[in-house]
Amino acid sequence: MKIGTIASHSALNIISGAKAEGFHTQLYCRPNRIPFYKSFGLEDSIVEVDSFEQILEMDLSDVVLIPHGSFVTYIGAQKLLNSDLRLFGNKELLRWEENRKLKSKLMVEAGFTVPKEYSSLGEINGPVIAKTHGAAGGRGYFVAKNTDWAKEKMNPSVDYILQEYIVGTKVFVTYFNSLTRNRTEVFSADIRYETDIDSSLRFNDEPTFTVIGNLPLVLRESILAEYFDMGVAFVEAFHRLCNQKIPGPFCIETVIDREQQIYTFEFSGRIVAGTNVWIPSSPYSYLQHGEPVWMGRRIAIEIRELIEQNQLDEVLK
Amino acid sequence: MKIGTIASHSALNIISGAKAEGFHTQLYCRPNRIPFYKSFGLEDSIVEVDSFEQILEMDLSDVVLIPHGSFVTYIGAQKLLNSDLRLFGNKELLRWEENRKLKSKLMVEAGFTVPKEYSSLGEINGPVIAKTHGAAGGRGYFVAKNTDWAKEKMNPSVDYILQEYIVGTKVFVTYFNSLTRNRTEVFSADIRYETDIDSSLRFNDEPTFTVIGNLPLVLRESILAEYFDMGVAFVEAFHRLCNQKIPGPFCIETVIDREQQIYTFEFSGRIVAGTNVWIPSSPYSYLQHGEPVWMGRRIAIEIRELIEQNQLDEVLK
Amino acid sequence: MKIGTIASHSALNIISGAKAEGFHTQLYCRPNRIPFYKSFGLEDSIVEVDSFEQILEMDLSDVVLIPHGSFVTYIGAQKLLNSDLRLFGNKELLRWEENRKLKSKLMVEAGFTVPKEYSSLGEINGPVIAKTHGAAGGRGYFVAKNTDWAKEKMNPSVDYILQEYIVGTKVFVTYFNSLTRNRTEVFSADIRYETDIDSSLRFNDEPTFTVIGNLPLVLRESILAEYFDMGVAFVEAFHRLCNQKIPGPFCIETVIDREQQIYTFEFSGRIVAGTNVWIPSSPYSYLQHGEPVWMGRRIAIEIRELIEQNQLDEVLK
Incomplete structure (x- = not known):
C-alpha cells in the first residue's frame, strides 16, 4: 500500500510524513515543479504527469490518496466523488x-x-463581507463598513454572497x-x-484576502x-x-x-x-x-494503524 | 515528590514537562475540562476537583505546585500567600x-x-492608555490619542489608572x-x-486588548x-x-x-x-x-537539581 | 580548522551550529557582552576583543569566518574585501x-x-518610499502616499533614494x-x-522601519x-x-x-x-x-563536506 498525493498545497508535508512512517510514496508532479520537489529529496517519489487530472486515468488501486486543497481546484469535486480513487477522507463531507x-x-x-448571511443589502446592519462564488484565495472579496459603503462597491453584474463581517x-x-x-x-x-x-501600510480601503x-x-x-x-x-x-x-x-x-x-x-x-x-x-x-x-506523519500513523486493524478498506470506500 | 498544577493557563506545558523528567504529576481539573486534558494523554495525572479553590483544603504536602496566571485569578493572591501550599516561585515576589x-x-x-503614570488628565501630553483595576485580559482598557480624546472616552464612575501609551x-x-x-x-x-x-480591519477607535x-x-x-x-x-x-x-x-x-x-x-x-x-x-x-x-520541562529539571542538592525545601518555604 | 564569527547578529546561530558539527569555534566578543554569550554555554568559544575591527590584526589563518550583517556595519566592506580573512561567502557578491x-x-x-526607482519627484505616480544612504535598520526611511505628500516630508538637505512603494x-x-x-x-x-x-496602534503617518x-x-x-x-x-x-x-x-x-x-x-x-x-x-x-x-549547522555541514572534498581552500579564496 502506497501513499500518494498531487504535487501542490501540502504535498511536502504529506509525502515526507508518509516516508517517515516507512510507506512507499507517489507524488504526481507536473514537469515544471520537478526541480522544486527534488530539492527536498523527493526524487524517488515523483511520478510525472502533464496535468493533475491525469490521475483519474491511472491505476491507483494500490495507493491511498491524501486529498488537499488543490484536489478540488484542479480536478473538481464531482469528478473526485465519481472516481474510484481511494481517498483518505470522507467523500460525503467533501460534498457538504x-x-x-x-x-x-x-x-x-x-x-x-x-456570521449572519444576508439576502439583500437592506438587511445589513454593520460591517459586511461580500464574497463571490468560487473565488480562489479570497480574490474578489470586499469588506464594507455599512450598507452605503457596500452599495458603492458592488459590481451589479456579480452575484455576491453577503455575510456579516466580524x-x-x-x-x-x-x-x-x-x-x-x-x-x-x-x-x-x-x-x-x-x-x-x-x-503594514495600505492606502485604499478595499483590501484583498489572498492567502500567501x-x-x-x-x-x-x-x-x-x-x-x-x-x-x-x-x-x-x-x-x-x-x-x-x-x-x-x-x-x-x-x-x-x-x-x-x-x-x-x-x-x-x-x-x-x-x-x-x-x-x-x-x-x-x-x-x-x-x-x-507533523500532520503528514499523523495521517500516515493512522493509515498504518487502520491497516493493522483491518479497517482501511472500510474507511476508503 | 510530585509536581502539580491547576488545569488551565499553561498546565499542558507544566505537566508534560514534569512527565518528561520522570516526575509523578497531579493536574487538578474541573469536570468539564477532563475530556480536553485526556486528549493530550494526561488521564493518569488528572485529579478531579469541583473548583480550583478546593486545592487549599487538600493535603498536598508531597506536591510541588507550579503557579501560573490562573492561580491568582481563581484562588486569590492572599489565600495563596496564607496557605501551606508548596509553591515553586517566590511568594514575596507574588506580593510585589x-x-x-x-x-x-x-x-x-x-x-x-x-511609562509615565498620570494622576489626572491635565498632566497628559500624548497618547494615553486607561486601565481599570483588576481587568482580566485587557478588558475595559482604552487608548486615547490625547487629553481631549481621553475625556470623551472616560466613564466618570470608573477609577482609571492613566498611563503613557507607548x-x-x-x-x-x-x-x-x-x-x-x-x-x-x-x-x-x-x-x-x-x-x-x-x-486585520477595525471600524471603531476603541480597540480591546483581550489576549487570545x-x-x-x-x-x-x-x-x-x-x-x-x-x-x-x-x-x-x-x-x-x-x-x-x-x-x-x-x-x-x-x-x-x-x-x-x-x-x-x-x-x-x-x-x-x-x-x-x-x-x-x-x-x-x-x-x-x-x-x-520547553518551560515546563525546564522547571522540572530545576526541581530535580534542587532535590539533588538538598535545596528544594528552602526554595519552597 | 575552526569556525569563527563576531559576537552579534546571528552569532548564537552560527557558533552553536559549528559546535553541533564538532568544530572548534571562536566567538570574538566585546567585554560587555561576555555574560550574555556565556549564558548560552559558549564560554569556551569566547575570544575577548575590545572592538570587532581587531580581528583584522589577528592571525586567523586556521579559522573559517562566517560573515553576517554586523561585519559590514562594524568593520566595513572595503576592509573585509582587502583583508586576508578566510570568509565563507563570495567576496565579489559582497561588493555587488x-x-x-x-x-x-x-x-x-x-x-x-x-520596484521602480525614481530620479525625481516628478516621475512618481503612486506610493513612494524614500530611503537615505547607509541607513541602519530602516531608520530615516519614510513612505508617502503620493507626490504631494512626499514633497512635504522630504528634508531638502538629504539625498534620498526614491523607490516605488509596493x-x-x-x-x-x-x-x-x-x-x-x-x-x-x-x-x-x-x-x-x-x-x-x-x-498595533500608531497616531502619526510617518512610521519607522527599524528591525526589532x-x-x-x-x-x-x-x-x-x-x-x-x-x-x-x-x-x-x-x-x-x-x-x-x-x-x-x-x-x-x-x-x-x-x-x-x-x-x-x-x-x-x-x-x-x-x-x-x-x-x-x-x-x-x-x-x-x-x-x-538550523542555518548555523547547515553552514558547518557544508564546510565539513568541502573539507572532505578538498574544495574548501578554493571556496575561501
Whole structure:
C-alpha cells in the first residue's frame, strides 16, 4: 500500500510524513515543479504527469490518496466523488463542504455561532463581507463598513454572497480525528497571512484576502479547550446528520470578536496548508505524541494503524 | 515528590514537562475540562476537583505546585500567600506583583524605563492608555490619542489608572532564573495576539486588548542582549530590595518605540502563557540545552537539581 | 580548522551550529557582552576583543569566518574585501551587494520584478518610499502616499533614494546554495518585525522601519515553488555576470502585492537574522535533512563536506 498525493498545497508535508512512517510514496508532479520537489529529496517519489487530472486515468488501486486543497481546484469535486480513487477522507463531507447550504447546516448542527448571511443589502446592519462564488484565495472579496459603503462597491453584474463581517482576530484550528484511537485531537492553530490586508501600510480601503502563507499561533489554554469542544461537536454533528465518521484531518476557520465570541465562517474536511507551519511538530502534537509528529506523519500513523486493524478498506470506500 | 498544577493557563506545558523528567504529576481539573486534558494523554495525572479553590483544603504536602496566571485569578493572591501550599516561585515576589506601587518600585530599581503614570488628565501630553483595576485580559482598557480624546472616552464612575501609551512593537520576554546553575537564562520572546486590536480591519477607535493567544518572536541579537541584561538586573534588584532569590520563570512585558527605547509596563513572577508557543523548544532554550527543553520541562529539571542538592525545601518555604 | 564569527547578529546561530558539527569555534566578543554569550554555554568559544575591527590584526589563518550583517556595519566592506580573512561567502557578491547599481543589475539579470526607482519627484505616480544612504535598520526611511505628500516630508538637505512603494505583505526568503551537493535549497521564510510600523496602534503617518526581530512564516506551496525558482535564478544570474559560484546562505527580500506579484527590493549574500527564528529547524530544512538543521549547522555541514572534498581552500579564496 502506497501513499500518494498531487504535487501542490501540502504535498511536502504529506509525502515526507508518509516516508517517515516507512510507506512507499507517489507524488504526481507536473514537469515544471520537478526541480522544486527534488530539492527536498523527493526524487524517488515523483511520478510525472502533464496535468493533475491525469490521475483519474491511472491505476491507483494500490495507493491511498491524501486529498488537499488543490484536489478540488484542479480536478473538481464531482469528478473526485465519481472516481474510484481511494481517498483518505470522507467523500460525503467533501460534498457538504462544496455546497454552501449543507456547509452552513453542518456548522449550525455542531452548535457553532456563524456570521449572519444576508439576502439583500437592506438587511445589513454593520460591517459586511461580500464574497463571490468560487473565488480562489479570497480574490474578489470586499469588506464594507455599512450598507452605503457596500452599495458603492458592488459590481451589479456579480452575484455576491453577503455575510456579516466580524471584526476580530483570525484563528484557524486544525484537528485530527483518529478512528483507531477513537479520539479527536487538536493539532494546531495558525493565522493566514493575506495580501494585501496584512500589509503594514495600505492606502485604499478595499483590501484583498489572498492567502500567501501561514503564521504559527498558540491559543490561550481556556480558549483552546473551547476549540477542542468544537472539534468534538463537529465530528458528532456530522455523525448525527450522515451516520458517518470523519477520518483524519479537518479545520475550523474562525474569528474571535472583542467579546471573545468565536464565529465560525468555514470548515475544511481535509488537511489545510496552515499545518505546514508546524513541521516537524506543533506544541499540541508534541505533547500528544512525545516526539515530532507533523500532520503528514499523523495521517500516515493512522493509515498504518487502520491497516493493522483491518479497517482501511472500510474507511476508503 | 510530585509536581502539580491547576488545569488551565499553561498546565499542558507544566505537566508534560514534569512527565518528561520522570516526575509523578497531579493536574487538578474541573469536570468539564477532563475530556480536553485526556486528549493530550494526561488521564493518569488528572485529579478531579469541583473548583480550583478546593486545592487549599487538600493535603498536598508531597506536591510541588507550579503557579501560573490562573492561580491568582481563581484562588486569590492572599489565600495563596496564607496557605501551606508548596509553591515553586517566590511568594514575596507574588506580593510585589499584586501591588501596583511595589511593582513599579521593583521595575525602577531594576533600571527599567517605565511609562509615565498620570494622576489626572491635565498632566497628559500624548497618547494615553486607561486601565481599570483588576481587568482580566485587557478588558475595559482604552487608548486615547490625547487629553481631549481621553475625556470623551472616560466613564466618570470608573477609577482609571492613566498611563503613557507607548506607540511601538509589543515584546514579551521570558526568563528562567536557575538557582542550581546560578545563572539567568533568556528563555523566549513572544507577541500577544489580542482581540480586537490585532484584527486585520477595525471600524471603531476603541480597540480591546483581550489576549487570545501568542505568536513566536525572535529578537535581533543585540536587542536580545539588552533583554538579557534586563533579566539579570531584575533578579539583582529584587535581591537588593528583599534579600531573596527568584527561583524559576519570570516575564518582562515591554514595548519598543521608534527610537528603539524599551519601555517595561509589567512583569510576571511566574510562568506565562507566552511560553506555550515554544513547545518543545525555543531557539534560545535549544541553544542552551542542546535538546528540546520547553518551560515546563525546564522547571522540572530545576526541581530535580534542587532535590539533588538538598535545596528544594528552602526554595519552597 | 575552526569556525569563527563576531559576537552579534546571528552569532548564537552560527557558533552553536559549528559546535553541533564538532568544530572548534571562536566567538570574538566585546567585554560587555561576555555574560550574555556565556549564558548560552559558549564560554569556551569566547575570544575577548575590545572592538570587532581587531580581528583584522589577528592571525586567523586556521579559522573559517562566517560573515553576517554586523561585519559590514562594524568593520566595513572595503576592509573585509582587502583583508586576508578566510570568509565563507563570495567576496565579489559582497561588493555587488554594497553597490546600489550592481545590486540592481544582479536582481534584473535574475529576472526579478523590482520596484521602480525614481530620479525625481516628478516621475512618481503612486506610493513612494524614500530611503537615505547607509541607513541602519530602516531608520530615516519614510513612505508617502503620493507626490504631494512626499514633497512635504522630504528634508531638502538629504539625498534620498526614491523607490516605488509596493503595498503588500513582507516576505523574506532564505536559501542555502550547496556546492558539495550541487543544489539550491530553500531554507526558510520570515517576516521582519519593525518599529513602529508593526505597532498595533500608531497616531502619526510617518512610521519607522527599524528591525526589532523576526516572525516565522510558511509560504503557500505554489508560492514557495516560485521562490525556489527565484533562488536558482539568482545563483545562475550571478554566475553569468561574474563566472563565480555563491557558497552558502543568501536571502531575497520581497513584498507580494494584491495581484500576487512578487517584488524584490533587496538581497543579502550571507546569513540573515531571519534564520534565527528557525532554530533548531525550519519546516523546509527538516524535510530536507530529516533532523533539526538550523542555518548555523547547515553552514558547518557544508564546510565539513568541502573539507572532505578538498574544495574548501578554493571556496575561501
